[in-house]
Amino acid sequence: MSEEPEAEVTEEETDAEEEQAPEEGLQEGDFVRLAYTARTVESDDLVDTTDAEVAEEEGIEDEGRDFEPRTIVLGAGHIFESVEEGIYGEEVGTEGTVVVPAEEAFGEYDPEEVRTVSADKIDEDDRYPGASVQVDGQQGYVETIIGGRARVDFNHPLAGDDIEYDYEVVEEVDDRTEKAEGLLGMYIDADLDMWIETDEEEEEVEGEDGETETETVEKETLYIESTPQLSMNQQWMFQKQQIAQDIIDRLDLDRVIVQETIDGGMGGMMGGMGGMMGGAGEADLEEALEDADVDEEELVEELEAEADEE
Structure with a gap:
């Protein structure tokens, strides 16, 4: 009996197999801890950093924030797209430098966004060049004030600047609580205690016969211990539902519970x-x-x- 000749693999089949093969390295949706320093290309002004030494050199170490690598989600818009493109397919320990063009960073400078407004729309304490002001709900910076008129620049302060972004992928984050801390940290700069638990609860459900039955269900829950700092945070007050939903979706949780503990004694009573x-x-x-x-x-x-x- 003669042997069957081996089937010849076509180029199209090879390409199809390559497309189906698992992608290697870091990919969209991965959580990583990223160290970075970003500066404007033209003037070398510091934009942001996670390096404590750089922060000290720039005199911003006392701004009440921790300067350490940040947990981000690739593909979630937490960093510039050009930086993400340099990370995809790479491994932990990867370092790189990317120049982010102005249009991707903080936008091109638009001269039409410099407008003259009535000085009455600006608080008296802010009627000086360089003051950050809100006019008709729009953020701007005072250029000049002459008489009852003010010249206000509504461009972002870094509009028109290309940004040089130095980065290092420090580690991949697998712990779900650390992931939750990183996600919340993208919205709120607050040191909060949090943990994930699986709770069992009784729920009423409709049975096959149409009768209401009670069954035990598991709820995977992220608990966040609230603080006065969190309670008074404006972004949290107005966006807590959106922030919590983002955490639930990305970590496949059932719910987020924010709880407040009040310690008491004689003085409190x-x-x-x-x-x-x-x-x-x-x-x-x-x-x-x-x-x-x-x-x-x-x-x-x-x-x-x-x-x-x-």
């Missing part, structure tokens, strides 16, 4: 009583207790006993 009484002073508090026929010493003893039990 008595302070709360004062607040309920409209901020009454000590004399007013004593008078109120007398009117309510409450023994102050007994009340304090009871509160102390409850605090000790806790």
